[in-house]
Amino acid sequence: MxxxxxxxxxxxxxxxxxxxxxxxxxxxxxxxxxxxxxxxxxxxxxxxxxxxxxxxxxxxxxxxxxxxxxxxxxxxxxxxxxxxxxxxxxxxxxxxxxxxxxxxxxxxxxxxxxxxxxxxxxxxxxxxxxxxxxxxxxxxxxxxxxxxxxxxxRSAAFTLVFQSFGFKHGIPLDADLVFDVRCLPNPHYQPDLRPLTGRDAPVVAFLRAQPAVLAMFEDIRAYLAKWLPAYIEDNRSYFTVALGCTGGQHRSVWFAETLVEHFRAGYPVLVRHRELP
The missing domain is CATH 3.40.50.300 (P-loop containing nucleotide triphosphate hydrolases)
Structure with a gap:
């Protein structure tokens, strides 16, 4: 004891x-x-x-x-x-x-x-x-x-949360960092992808085929890798990274899911999709 x-x-x-x-x-x-x-x-x-x-x-x-x-x-x-x-x-x-x-x-x-x-x-x-x-x-x-x-x-009590959301429904109040991915190609305009989400394989394939999507992902990943230790030293228990697209269904969901998979090895992580059922 x-x-x-x-x-x-x-x-x-x-x-x-x-x-x-x-x-x-x-x-x-x-x-x-x-x-x-x-x-x-x-x-x-x-x-x-x-x-x-x-x-x-x-x-x-x-x-x-x-x-x-x-x-x-x-x-x-x-x-x-x-x-x-x-x-x-x-x-x-x-x-x-x-x-x-x-x-x-x-x-x-x-x-x-x-x-x-x-x-x-x-x-x-x-x-x-x-x-x-x-x-x-x-x-x-x-x-x-x-x-x-x-x-x-130790800082094991620190939990990193990735949350997707749609800007048309407002920015999450608990967000510590907000990244806007609305400038990227939107699967919503593909009739066969519109009813799907960023978790579904066809949407994932569509987004991974876009150079701009991969470039922005790498920029966000590098930023978080560099600055997360500083946020932890600031004595935080939770840190929420919010990823926003227009409706919170496709691009932001893919970003949240992919970032979780990348940072899972180094931090306790949670993923939340505000606009999905």
Whole structure:
């Protein structure tokens, strides 16, 4: 079992870090009382949970004292990583001001800076056991990427979707890239091909016989081969490539099907044809 414990200062990005692991398939628990950690781990191990991430912070103040000992025992029994997110005081003050949220340690008798100071002192023993990360100058996306790399999460969760559509019915709202193939020879004007789709052999043969079709396919294939790794590094879980022709029946369908076959060896792929039954 792999266990990632995320702790740190309020406003340092713990929720973003935990969400990154949730998106990668981890079973995640936010604001777990520290004294419940061993019992939760034991329960989930019995259910064959393989990857667990929990967030523990100053809201567990009354039970933090025994957490270092519990982590020591867990480290011997499973693959444990502890991350401590911290941020400069002025950055935390700015974040709380922008979100207008109340600090968890606020009682109405302490200022925000006093709460931040007290929280640092309270979490100091836990910080010494963890891998620290200063998030003062990190964007949310950079923090997500850092968590993936720190936890050695591969990009297997990335899914590449090819979707055909007809422009006369509008562009798909979930498209990340849109390629317009309406300039290519149209099987619709061949009476024997009109009732068929880009999946049928006669239409496939017609399109493969057109030099312009093959040239555009190669251009799209080369573009995707070059830039897909960059889109994956941008921390995307799904990436939709939309191919559009006039009605979404012939050319766009062939392009989507042919691109799927080409990229299937390198990526988890899906194909969708919006205009086909």
């Amino acid at each position: 792999r266990l990632v414990v995320i702790s740190g200062l309020s406003g340092s990005g713990k929720s973003v870090a935990l969400k990154a692991l949730e998106d990668a398939g981890y079973y995640c628990i936010d604001n777990l009382p520290a004294d419940l950690l061993p019992a939760v781990v034991e329960h989930l191990r019995a259910t064959e949970c393989r990857e667990l991430a929990v967030s523990i912070d100053a809201r567990s103040a009354t039970s933090l004292a025994r957490l270092p000992a519990d982590l020591g025992g867990l480290r011997e029994a499973l693959d444990l990583k502890v991350v401590f997110l911290e941020t400069k005081d002025d950055t935390l003050v700015k974040r709380f001001s922008e979100t207008r949220r109340r600090h968890p340690l606020s009682t109405g008798e302490r200022s925000l800076t006093e709460c931040i100071r007290d929280e640092r002192n309270l979490l100091a023993p836990l910080r010494r056991l963890a891998h620290p990360l200063d998030t003062s100058d990190l964007s949310a996306n950079s923090l997500r990427i850092w968590m993936r790399e720190f936890c050695q999460i």
